Amino acid sequence: MKNYLAILGLSVVLVGCGSAKPTVDDLAISNPIETVLDLTAVNNDRVPVTINPGRFTTETVTYRLPRVVQGTYSVSDFGKYVDDFKALDYDGNELTVTKVDDNTWTIAEATKLDKLQYYVNDTFDIETNGGIGGEQPFSPAGTNIEEDNYVLNLHGFIGYFDSLKNSQYALDVTAPATFKRTSALENKGMKSSADGTAITSSYFAQRYFDITDNPMMYGNLDVEEFMVGDIKIVLSLYSPTGKHTAASLKETVYKMMEAQKNYLGDVNTTPRYDIYVYLSKGDETSPKGFGALEHHTSTVAVFSENSSLEGLKASIIDVVAHEFFHIVTPLSVHSEDIHYFDYNKPTFSKHLWMYEGVTEYFAQHFQVYEGLSDEATFYNTMMSKIATSTQHLDDAMSFTIMSENVLDEPYASQYYNVYMKGALIGMCIDILMRKESDGNRSMLSLMKELSAKYGKEKPFVDDNLIAEITAMTYPSVGEFLKTHVEGDVPINYNEFFEMVGLTKGETQVETNYIFAGGQNIIFDGDQEKGTIFFSPMALKNSFWKSQGVQAGDVIKKVNGTDLTLANAQQIIGGMFGWKEGQEITMNLERDGKPVEIKTTLTKAYAADESIVEDENATEAQKALRAAWLKG
Helix, strand or coil: CEECCCCCCCCCCCCCCHHHCCECCCCCCCCCEEEEEECCCCCCCEEEEEEECCECCCCCEEEECCCCCCCCCCCCCHHHHEEEEEEEECCCCECCEEEEECCEEEECCHHHEEEEEEEEECCHHHCCCCCCCCCCCCHHHCCEECCCEEEECHHHCCCEEHHHCCCCEEEEEEEECCCEEEECCCEEEEEECCCCCEEEEEEEECCHHHHHCCCEEEECCEEEEEEECCEEEEEEEECCCCCCCHHHHHHHHHHHHHHHHHHHCCCCCCCEEEEEEEEECCCCCCCCCCEEEECCCEEEEEEECCCCHHHHHHHHHHHHHHHHHCCCCCCCCCEHHHHCCCCCCCCCCCCHHHHHHHHHHHHHHHHHHCCCCCHHHHHHHHHHHHHHHHHCCCCCCCHHHHHHCCCCCCCHHHCCHHHHHHHHHHHHHHHHHHHHCCCCCCHHHHHHHHHHHCCCCCCECHHHHHHHHHHHCCHHHHHHHHHHHHCCCCCCHHHHHHHCCEEEEEEEEEECCCECCCCCECEEEECCCCEEEECHHHHHEHHHHHCCCCCCCEEEEECCEECCCCCHHHHHHHHHHCCCCCEEEEEEEECCEEEEEEEECCCEEEEEEEEEECCCCCHHHHHHHHHHHHC
């Protein structure tokens, strides 16, 4: 998973009936659990769901929707979005159901149970924070029910019986015939309704994990399919205003994934990879958590409809690349906590530094390694992560303790550091590996070795991983992990930069109209007054400084639209799409008096501390740097 900090937040089914049903025991089921979603029968913005499990031999059974889903590290409580839950016997009579908690129902007289019926509300409509820092589904893990678009993260619609977690599922999805439909689950067949207005698509899942791991998108979609080597890429885009198209992103995705395949080399991949992109209008019923959630053969991403094309392309490269690299970890290399995941009471691995941190490092490193970006851009990115990690997050916290307790405070609020310090941990190990092996081994080669040793069907023992990595690599790597990952000692990044002939210096970097270099946002907010104002950081942004803004200037309107805390994410998020040469107006209030800015955008720069090449670097340091950055 990858999410952004919130702005101003510093992210063919067999139908059985009656006595013809097979009998099942608590451990196995002879026929799949038959599941139906009917998108043609939406009621009050709710999708009806039917679950037909077969015949039980026990008197009481428990049915759950996930409290937490894999790839997220926060509580989602998908059961909260279920209405009118009913358990029916073979005569259509209701059985006694007890709701145990937000996600759990027990059914009495289960030997009489024919099927479950309930409605599911979507999560997009009622998001307040996009699932960032609160007990709501992170947007890319959520669900959408609109007239022309359905985001079907199936864990939001379909649950599991405690006794039948490993049972197969047969899923029918009925939708209007005019809908486009894309699915990471293989479509096993399609059948039209008698009047031709609806089509039912049939799917099959080997077990409940495959239900949660294979999202779908239905509706008014723009779809592009193309090959990257031996991988079929299916890019499905929903743009509510039609501003963006899948075709406009195709070349970017192609070049990105071609470079990723080259970077990964002989790591096992998949014959098909689905990318679902939902673009948010930014209004009250739109998702607010921008980012993506990984699956084995797909990813679901949410970005802003207001983005410029170049901004959207940049988001695709930054975020979707991260998700694709998850095929290495945790999808191939993972602990028992992930392999035997408990959706209701999960335990968490100690190694988020690897699952999210190393993945994020690869998502940045491959760009310079494969020539998609230059060294200066890579240095600036890593420097930005150092600044965020050391200045805005707890740099003296054990990463393994934080990971293992990520749902609880004070650790939950430090989760974002997995994308900052976690990536820097990957960078440091990469440099150490190169140094110890005369440039021949790397963080990527280590992950390949771990993939070969384990793979997606064989988990490692969580407590043994650091000792195993030490044995597979060098004492210096083990010492680093014990000191800076298990331990709480902050990393001296200068030591690692020195190894590759780099040092810190001030550079003039191009920025946008929201930041003053790195993660230094130029806006702040007053919760009591409900206002947004320029922070002192605005004076470090060359454009805003040239406009004479002052720290504390309250922003009343942007291009004629009132700016408040309620719409800040939409309005300020739209500024990511501002481009040089564009005419803008901004109405301010300074010391109670109105001030108007009406101007043409020029490029924005910020003087920022960054990583630069050391003029006195030795040939050995330069050689190690070349091996690190170019192989």
